[in-house]
Amino acid sequence: MNNYTPKDIIDVDNNATKVFERRDVKEQLPSWLQTNKNMARFFDSVVNIWFQPAYEARVTGFISQKVRDLNSEDYYISETTDQRTFYQLEPGTTISDENGDLSAVESYIDCMNEMxxxxxNTNNHDRLFNTDFWCWTPPINIDMFINYYNYYWVESGPKVIEITEPTNVVLDIIGKQYFILDLGAGETFEFQSGQKVIFRNDANLEYNDIPFIVDNVGRSIMLIDNTPFESNGETLPDYIVMERGSSDDNQWSYVNRWFHKEQIHTEDNIQQDYKQASRPIICFERNIQLRDSGMFYRKEVDVVLYDSKASVENTTTSVDGINLTDGMR
Known part of the structure; x- marks a missing residue:
């Protein structure tokens, strides 16, 4: 039979010893029942614990998951099971009724126990709660959206780089993934997106003496005529644009004047008329199909003809009073 004599317990608050009485309920039974071993075991293990006097003791320590960055000497109050140790204070579930009143509260541990x-099988929690997921990447320039502070709105573009060495734009540059120009004496010049270049000695005469913006390096190099912007005045930055060089030449692509700071640095650092982005830039990928729009840009027409082609071919020299000349559209 268990010993229910009083037991000494330390009172932490007052640093003193208190004596708490241990009660044995079976002593209230008739004497002939007190000697029954089975009855004694039942009362010792089930009944007596409900009739013991309460006592309190102050305990100082942390309750939560242990974090590596915390002081290794911090004291955590021990839990009775590994599950309670690993998931202390984990978020649970609250259920409200139709009136918005809280009707049930269930912790993470309760949820696992119920399952x-x-x-x-609750041995592997990752297997229980693992599910399919998808990552959505919008068709925009992520760097311009996140690191927008590295971009500047420059109406006329960066400082021009003159290329006097012999080149062949059509064969060696356009459409290539990368291009490095040999300057002689062991020096080279590498093309990068955002540069403004002008060729002085290209094999294709139509590319000489025209300022071009280099773009799409790393995929398929493009040269975009920058002539329309060379003499433009200042304009306000547009934070919703499209990559330069779109095949339909839409306005979002055409007016895009954002350049990375690496392409516009000068000896005087950033010029005063360069406008640094103050918020994320949404720059869509080029050649996205726009609603109710074509995919390829057709140049502006000079004359609109409402008759059939055969009615004027080889016979008409003017339409609506406008004299037709070679090259008109």
């Missing part, structure tokens, strides 16, 4: 009772 185990229902027959689930």
């Amino acid at each position: 185990e009772v229902q027959g689930a």
Whole structure:
């Protein structure tokens, strides 16, 4: 039979010893029942614990998951099971009724215990809660959206780089992934997106003496005529644009004057008329199909003809009073 004599317990608050009485309920039974071993075991293990006097003791320590960055000497109050140790204070579930009143509260541990009772294998929590997921990447320039402070709105573009060495734009540059120009004496010049270049000695005369913006390096190099912007005045930055060089030449692509700071640095650093982005830039990928729009840009027409082609071919020299000349559209 268990010993229920009074036991000394330390009172932490007053640093003193208190004596707490241990009660044995079976002593209230008739004497002939007190000697029954089975009855004694039942009362010792089940009944007596409900009739013991309460006592309190102050305990100082942390309760939560242990974090590596915390002081290794911090004291955590021990839990009775590994599950309670690993998931202390984990978020739970609250259920409200139709009136918005709280009707049930269930912790993470309660949820796992209920699943185990229902027959689930709770040894691997990742397997229980793992599910399919998707990552959505919008068709925009992520760097311009996140690191927008590295971009400047420059109406006329960066400082021009003159290329006097012999080149062949059509064969060696346009459409190539990369291009490095040999300057002689062991020096080279590498093309990068955002540069403004002008060719002085290209094999294709139509590319000489025209300022071009280099773009799409790393995929398929493009040269975009910058002539329309060379003499433009200042304009306000547009934070919703499209990459330069879109095949339909839409306005979002045409007016895009954002350049990375690496392409516009000068000896005087950033010029005063360069406008640094103050918020994320949404720059869509070029050649996205726009609603109710074509995919390829057709140049502006000079004359609109409402008759059939055969009615004027080889016979008409003017339409609506406008004299037709070679090259008109």
